[in-house]
Amino acid sequence: MSLIQDSWHLFNRTNRKLLRKPFLIFFSLFQPIIFLLLFTQLFSRFASIPGFPADNYLLFAVPGIILQNSFTSAFQSGTAFVDDLKSGFLAKMLVTQANRYAILLGRISADSARVTVQSIIIICIGLAMGAHPATGIPGLLLMLVISALFGLGWGGMSIFIGLRTRSSESVFAIAGFLTLPLLFMSTALTPASFMPDWMQTVTKFNPISYGVDAIRVLMLSGFDWQTILEAFGVIGALIAVTMGAVVHQFRKVVG
Amino acid sequence: MVVKDLVKKYSEGPPAVQGISFDVRAGEFFGFLGPNGAGKSTTIKILTTLMPKSSGSVSVGGFDVDKEAHRIRKLIGVQSQETALDLDLTGQENLMLQGHLQRMGGQVLEKRVNELLGLVGLEDAAGKRVAFYSGGMKKRLDLATSLIHSPKILFLDEPTTGLDPQSRSAIWSYLKRLNKEDGITIFLTTQYLEEADKLCDRLSIVDHGQIVAQGTPEEMKREIAADAVSLTIADGLDLASDNALSEARQILRRIVGVTDVIYSGNGLTVYGKNGAFLVPEIVRALDNAQLKIATISVSTPTLDDVFLKHTGRSIRSEGHKEISVEQKKKRPFFFGRKQEVR
Ligand SMILES: Nc1ncnc2c1ncn2[C@@H]1O[C@H](COP(=O)(O)OP(=O)(O)OP(=O)(O)O)[C@@H](O)[C@H]1O
Numbered sequence: 147m148s149l150i151q152d153s154w155h156l157f158n159r160t161n162r163k164l165l166r167k168p169f170l171i172f173f174s175l176f177q178p179i180i181f182l183l184l185f186t187q188l189f190s191r192f193a194s195i196p197g198f199p200a201d202n203y204l205l206f207a208v209p210g211i212i213l214q215n216s217f218t219s220a221f222q223s224g225t226a227f228v229d230d231l232k233s234g235f236l237a238k239m240l241v242t243q244a245n246r247y248a249i250l251l252g253r254i255s256a257d258s259a260r261v262t263v264q265s266i267i268i269i270c271i272g273l274a275m276g277a278h279p280a281t282g283i284p285g286l287l288l289m290l291v292i293s294a295l296f297g298l299g300w301g302g303m304s305i306f307i308g309l310r311t312r313s314s315e316s317v318f319a320i321a322g323f324l325t326l327p328l329l330f331m332s333t334a335l336t337p338a339s340f341m342p343d344w345m346q347t348v349t350k351f352n353p354i355s356y357g358v359d360a361i362r363v364l365m366l367s368g369f370d371w372q373t374i375l376e377a378f379g380v381i382g383a384l385i386a387v388t389m390g391a392v393v394h395q396f397r398k399v400v401g
Numbered sequence: 402m403v404v405k406d407l408v409k410k411y412s413e414g415p416p417a418v419q420g421i422s423f424d425v426r427a428g429e430f431f432g433f434l435g436p437n438g439a440g441k442s443t444t445i446k447i448l449t450t451l452m453p454k455s456s457g458s459v460s461v462g463g464f465d466v467d468k469e470a471h472r473i474r475k476l477i478g479v480q481s482q483e484t485a486l487d488l489d490l491t492g493q494e495n496l497m498l499q500g501h502l503q504r505m506g507g508q509v510l511e512k513r514v515n516e517l518l519g520l521v522g523l524e525d526a527a528g529k530r531v532a533f534y535s536g537g538m539k540k541r542l543d544l545a546t547s548l549i550h551s552p553k554i555l556f557l558d559e560p561t562t563g564l565d566p567q568s569r570s571a572i573w574s575y576l577k578r579l580n581k582e583d584g585i586t587i588f589l590t591t592q593y594l595e596e597a598d599k600l601c602d603r604l605s606i607v608d609h610g611q612i613v614a615q616g617t618p619e620e621m622k623r624e625i626a627a628d629a630v631s632l633t634i635a636d637g638l639d640l641a642s643d644n645a646l647s648e649a650r651q652i653l654r655r656i657v658g659v660t661d662v663i664y665s666g667n668g669l670t671v672y673g674k675n676g677a678f679l680v681p682e683i684v685r686a687l688d689n690a691q692l693k694i695a696t697i698s699v700s701t702p703t704l705d706d707v708f709l710k711h712t713g714r715s716i717r718s719e720g721h722k723e724i725s726v727e728q729k730k731k732r733p734f735f736f737g738r739k740q741e742v743r
């Protein structure tokens with residue numbers, strides 16, 4: 147009970163900070179939106195290639211862009227954690243009576259909320275450009291859940307790196323290093339069938355692909371539960387692994 | 402609070418704390434006085450459950466720091482040396498958040514927040530983001546956040562470093578009141594001699610991770626049992642050269658009533674009964690030896706002299722009764738400038 151209460155206060159703290167610096171909401175949105183605008187032009191002919199799964203590239207791309215944002219946005223969790231670690235604010239929280247895990251829970255829940263808001267913005271841009279999902283409002287809601295959970299999983303990864311290296315530069319460097327290869331070697335921007343064999347294999351091990359595929363069936367066709375549950379399984383495993391690592395590292399840091 | 406044989410080794414460097422022992426009684430105002438790198442912050446971090454110790458035993462409020470850390474956290478308020486505030490939040494929001502984390506809420510918390518804002522003189526700035534506060538305002542707000550839940554034991558790591566004299570004395574009188582009227586036990590670290598002298602019932606003087614002297618300020622000063630006559634020699638004589646130095650010391654030691662002569666890098670301190678009577682003797686003796694005095698001053702012993710006696714290094718305190726021969730350069734009354742914290 148106290149865990150929930152303490153987390154709630156820290157959740158509010160993070161959100162309040164975010165509202166004071168609204169550019170942080172758009173920080174990670176910037177690249178995905180540019181991609182959305184550029185790639186729908188660049189790859190517009192894709193749709194006419196036989197085997198392309200959508201009527202136009204926009205419908206195909208929006209799910210990929212949503213996940214791209216969850217992925218890059220997650221890295222802010224790690225840098226924010228490093229800030230608290232370095233400023234002494236983490237220590238200040240640790241000497242209070244608050245449940246120490248509330249520090250983690252408050253942070254990651256606020257970060258998931260941020261990812262959700264960002265996903266809503268992307269979906270709205272998509273709608274404005276004509277990307278109407280086949281599954282309507284319930285489908286949209288499910289898309290938000292998937293993107294938020296994915297953000298949670300990767301957020302754990304970035305917090306782990308932050309706690310481990312204690313430097314936001316490292317978090318940024320690793321983020322910069324991972325983003326493009328993982329993105330292009332997933333089904334976010336290109337159908338797997340258009341890729342060389344080895345890359346198709348890579349996409350199968352890339353968690354981004356599973357999130358994208360689930361959002362994409364919601365966008366293009368309907369509630370294909372097998373794909374959706376597969377996504378939940380993979381993302382759930384991702385969350386379990388990264389959060390396990392985070393809790394382990396957090397214990398080490400807070401003693 | 403009982404600390405026994407506390408040792409802290411960091412992964413690199415010599416041990417920061419090398420087997421210190423002391424105890425603090427309930428309701429006491431206890432000080433830890435020492436220069437940069439003495440191990441003050443390290444000790445506070447261990448006492449406040451933030452850092453594991455390497456060996457020794459520590460209990461706070463009767464609870465073991467390793468096994469009952471959560472109980473200790475209920476009792477203590479901590480102001481760390483690095484002012485830890487959320488810069489994006491306002492002063493009021495910082496206090497509210499801290500209160501929430503200390504399990505407070507509702508009207509009780511709101512009342513307490515307003516009370517503390519008044520106390521540290523930040524009512525007008527309460528709605529401003531802390532990023533726009535001056536260093537002194539931050540320090541005061543930080544103190545307020547550590548008091549939000551009316552802790553029984555208060556840990557303060559250099560709470561007045563960087564404050565202007567008015568804010569400093571305001572904080573001093575407030576801390577005194579907290580201690581005397583509300584009975585709060587206070588553990589304070591400082592580099593300011595005057596602060597330790599004025600506030601503390603008892604204190605430890607620490608240097609290089611070891612306690613070099615311990616007791617009440619009066620006891621420690623009485624231990625010196627002498628007045629201190631501090632003097633510097635006019636330019637042209639390099640006291641750092643061994644010959645000149647030992648010559649000057651021998652001359653001074655021969656004076657009747659002198660108990661000790663200590664060289665402290667920027668001058669000599671002569672200890673003896675009744676300093677005012679010693680001055681003419683000293684002047685005469687040095688004059689005969691062709692040593693020209695630049696400044697000379699008499700004081701009753703200060704904690705500075707205690708530190709000097711135990712470490713051979715000086716932290717000259719202001720407030721000496723000066724018999725000035727030349728205008729003496731004003732020295733700050735602390736151990737030297739704070740280093741940038743990373
Ligand atoms: N995290 C750390 N890792 C390694 N060495 C450290 C660490 N923190 C402090 N030290 C070393 O331990 C010693 C004591 O440091 P500490 O911060 O306790 O001193 P202090 O008395 O608080 O000094 P100051 O007045 O400058 O705050 C110093 O020599 C310092 O370099």
Ligand SMILES: [Mg+2]
Nearest residue numbers: 441442443482
């Ligand atoms: Mg310190």
